[in-house]
Amino acid sequence: MDEATLRTARAGHLGSGDIGTEVRVAGWVATRRDHGGVLFVDLREASGVVQVVINPEEQPDLVDLSHALRDEFCISVLGSVRERPEGTVNPDLATGEIEISATEITVLSPAAPLPFQIDDRSDVDEVRRLEYRYLDLRRPRMAANLLARSRAVGAMRSTLADEGFLEIETPTLVKSTPEGARDFLVPSRLRQGSFYALPQSPQLFKQLLMIGGVERYYQIARCYRDEDFRSDRQVEFTQLDIEGAFWGQDQVFDALEPVIGAVAKALRDLDLGTPFPRMTYADAMARYGTDKPDIRFGMELVDLSEVFAATGFKAFSGVLQGDGLVAGINGGGLGLSRAGLDGLVDRAQALGAKGLVWMVVEDGGTLRSPVAKFLSEAEQAGITERLSAEVGDTLLIVADSVALTRAVLGALRNELGQPEGHDELRFLWVTDFPVFELVGEGRLVSAHHPFTAPVDVVEMEERPETAVSRAYDLVLNGTELGSGSERIHDPETQARVFKVLGISDEEAESRFGWFMRGLQYGTPPHAGFAVGIDRFIAILQNEPNIREVIPFPKTQTGFDPLTRSPGPVDDPQLEELGIDLRPGVRAALEDEETPE
């Protein structure tokens, strides 16, 4: 086989300059149209589409074959390039001025009847698309996404290489940390009873590279997360991972902004303004009710506690006396019916609020609201002023614990104001994250991860709930693209963080002893970041989910409909690994097995 015998030209590159030449092209039958015996075939390949004309009067030899052609046959066509007849030029097509008059056609591979049309307009069930992903990838939209992704990572790499970063591969068969649940495990055959884990990130290895003197590292790293069902996540995903020695936050931002900019340039031809705006976590929570604000629109949260400091309205005064928060947003001219407004109340309650107060600004500035009669004129004026309310605006007020008020208003704000899609790109650094967050019954966990440097170690020990760390996130249009931090670079601070987290010395040794030992040998200060590539590309491509930018994704439960994976394995394989299915699992599998 030789490409020259299959094609001498690329279909999508032909134009009026080629008129009169004989060419051979190869590709797939995208469409066929029979116009009074003359067959028009759109031949599609990676470079584009060209029209092939098969005229039975000119080429009687091709009649039988042209009748046999079906959609998605892979063919090679010899013919002459000619101008399209007047009135048939297609300005939407790069090759729309010309066509190929076929003199010879070879079917390289026929195609069985298709499970769905290869057509961006067709609306196919996603599982079926994944089952035949190789056909789905022929759709122009998916082909564009693959191309965009390749260009994006290329732009990342060349930007980083120009800045002297080394691309370094870290292992993916790593240590399993017994207490760190939700690693994927890989049983060892040569050491039965022992397991590797697949990495959730290269975090500790990249820190070891800093200890190893690398100074500027990056990697496009495959990572793994065995999570329960959660929307728009994948069991394996890809991140741009970077780390720098002698770095602080500013060096991370300075390194990443050009990388992000290069990707935006490559995919959107956009020149992003830099530096990106920065906002502290505390500000983000107060003004947007979330640590990932979408700053493409306003509708900021406004603290109304002062307005209601002396209110007689029990629902508000009670909350304020209990250290709660009364806050509101100005939803603008929503023009909702009473039923629509009640729907917002239902939504707020579904989000956990006890209730939601709505107010509509009437002509003359009076507030129409079920609670208006409980509020003084001064309070009503205060609301109007603080929320910059104008006639026709709908105001939404929540009174609850600080966290809940912010969370509910932040969610309502997004639901009411967030633009569709991602035509505009607004990046934001959110900085000064807390060291810890409280989960369950007051248990402290790391807000980022336990290798994040606290701003003040004593504060971290004495007031862990409010202590601030040197961690930061990058947010794009209300989506967290990634996070990073300055890292702890001395073993003592690291040990003190483990202690506040309630990790015993024994546990710290068994999970991280190997890493803590490394910290003892002249560890440079260092900092880094990881950007979720799947999500970043999905946003840039205006795709609703990351599966659209992953060539062979799995479903949200980690299943691959194409290969039907994961699947059963033979008992001898398990025996070699020294493992067995638990009896209940084995029984359930055997029950499932039905003859096909």
Add this chain to the structure above:
Amino acid sequence: MDEATLRTARAGHLGSGDIGTEVRVAGWVATRRDHGGVLFVDLREASGVVQVVINPEEQPDLVDLSHALRDEFCISVLGSVRERPEGTVNPDLATGEIEISATEITVLSPAAPLPFQIDDRSDVDEVRRLEYRYLDLRRPRMAANLLARSRAVGAMRSTLADEGFLEIETPTLVKSTPEGARDFLVPSRLRQGSFYALPQSPQLFKQLLMIGGVERYYQIARCYRDEDFRSDRQVEFTQLDIEGAFWGQDQVFDALEPVIGAVAKALRDLDLGTPFPRMTYADAMARYGTDKPDIRFGMELVDLSEVFAATGFKAFSGVLQGDGLVAGINGGGLGLSRAGLDGLVDRAQALGAKGLVWMVVEDGGTLRSPVAKFLSEAEQAGITERLSAEVGDTLLIVADSVALTRAVLGALRNELGQPEGHDELRFLWVTDFPVFELVGEGRLVSAHHPFTAPVDVVEMEERPETAVSRAYDLVLNGTELGSGSERIHDPETQARVFKVLGISDEEAESRFGWFMRGLQYGTPPHAGFAVGIDRFIAILQNEPNIREVIPFPKTQTGFDPLTRSPGPVDDPQLEELGIDLRPGVRAALEDEETPE
């Protein structure tokens, strides 16, 4: 933390142009020398090394601190750049004309006593190096290897991107194929009793990309192989994987040669001549006794069957009557003693030969050999002529089955002639590999893999032992760098190959049904290749094994001495996965557990 407070200049970039300026540098204490109270510190960082001078008379404040400094402390130094005193210039060091006179030193991180010296001259046990890999990576040789690897993959990527290849990520949690032993398995938690596998290569996914219309794909892909102990392999390894639609062998070679050339240019500043020479598998076996000839030296195998066609020497005539082969090599002027020659005989027998005939060409051209008396003059003249023997040469002759004669002479040839190291690079394409090889008791297995196109399907079915495929290897200095082939692109041929391999329809369906379905939808002819990156870089860096060019390698049994991985996991984790250790394994583990 801010880099500007830690360093304003890069140590290795300082030179005489900086004399008189004040700089701040940061890095590691590589060496300390006390010359009469004046301390000389070599400060090392990624950019290079600079000498720092701490003079107690000039800087009394620094005395205590300078005494506390130890090797591999991470420090930041403020000082002025000055010319070195006459006679102390170090021409071996890029910064050897200058030194920094320190005025302020900050210890960023102290270092505990080192397990070994960070020094290319020190000869440290490899397991210990791996246990403290982060220190080992500080050695200039290892730092150079990391840099070289990063540059090499960068050169690969940019060459391929310029040629319009898309970099596409294929999954690494893939289908386990029950009969395909030695996949690493990953138990699924959400589907207990089901398993993913880690891919041995992206083979089928890259073929699906061709079906998907990608046309030019590449990936630097992590692959996994659960092998028994075998020298210089890793459980996870990296390959450059490429594939092209409408391609044959020539397109693969045309695509890869510039990639290989770009790497040689980047790491060796070499301009490789292209095209690389090509040799068929049959020629390689006949001339070099191996499918991966080292063509840096001659000493080719010479078929002596004609010389001995009518010989009276039973050892040879018996072999020839039994369709065997008598062949020899001219080892040149080895100058071996009788004991040395006998050693070669022992070696040949260890390699499986029944014996080895040696002959030394004496002055006057007579052959000294234990068997000379059994050979006619014509035969002796024939040997001399065919082997171009000259006075002093040692000739080695083996008479055995064709395969064994070639294997033994090929091995002896390498042992006698192969140059040390890899100063010279000689690439070679070996083409036209057989479709199958025979293993065990005459069972056929794919020589490459079962997706390789046979040259002739009927020949493949009728004479499978000798049938030729469209497969090829790339060989560098006698090492196989990688292999590739034209692929089967129609389901019927694929089914016929499976049939010859003795794979039943049911087994083909269960293992590869998902892939065979894909072949039905207009699959373009396609071909591709995979280059083992670890080995390629190791050779270019003149390293004796691939672990030297892998940042965090495992031992040959798949163990990581740094993290002590693989390791045990908790029972609740196994329970979540629906698996358990087999009783014998669990008992053995419990026996092992000793209180520390």
